[in-house]
Amino acid sequence: MEHWSVDDYKKFKDGKIKKTKYRANKTSVDGHTFDSQKEADYYCELKMRLQAKEINGFCLQPTFMLAPGLKYKADFVVFNTDNSYEVIDVKGVKTKEYIAKKKVFEDKYNMKIKEI
Numbered sequence: 001m002e003h004w005s006v007d008d009y010k011k012f013k014d015g016k017i018k019k020t021k022y023r024a025n026k027t028s029v030d031g032h033t034f035d036s037q038k039e040a041d042y043y044c045e046l047k048m049r050l051q052a053k054e055i056n057g058f059c060l061q062p063t064f065m066l067a068p069g070l071k072y073k074a075d076f077v078v079f080n081t082d083n084s085y086e087v088i089d090v091k092g093v094k095t096k097e098y099i100a101k102k103k104v105f106e107d108k109y110n111m112k113i114k115e116i
Contacts, residue, residue, distance in 0.1 A: 024092055032060060039075055039090040042116055046078065056081055066108060072101045074113065090116045 024036035034040040046058045056079040064072045076088040087105075091098070094115075102113050 036090065036092060038092060038116075042076070042088070042090050046076065054081065055079060056083075062087075064105060064109065066101060066104045070101075070104070072105045086114050087111060088114050088116060 024038075027034050027037045027040040029040045029043055032043065034043060043060070046055065049055045050057060058076050058078045060076060061073050062077050064074065066072050074087045075090045078086045078088055080086065089098075089102075106112055
């Protein structure tokens with residue numbers, strides 16, 4: 001069940017907030033726009049982990065070529081302190097398109113996508 005503040009309801013009623021197909025709200029943090037609050041929260045978590053030196057760094061929305069004309073855009077790549085890295089996708093709903101691209105990505109790059 002979703003709870004809205006009175007202000008959010010008024011904005012929605014006035015047409016200023018539109019619900020997306022999967023009920024995620026775009027959220028901005030530090031000038032970056034994320035597809036969901038969950039993704040924005042994970043970004044904030046990564047910033048804290050970087051400041052605490054738990055990770056070496058991360059990048060936002062890296063794009064991987066799967067085939068000519070077919071791309072996969074991950075949410076994050078996280079660079080760990082042991083020099084390994086993880087491809088992260090923050091998911092609420094796994095669409096058929098995502099599932100197909102995930103399989104192609106994992107086969108092509110011989111890596112697993114970590115879903116949050």
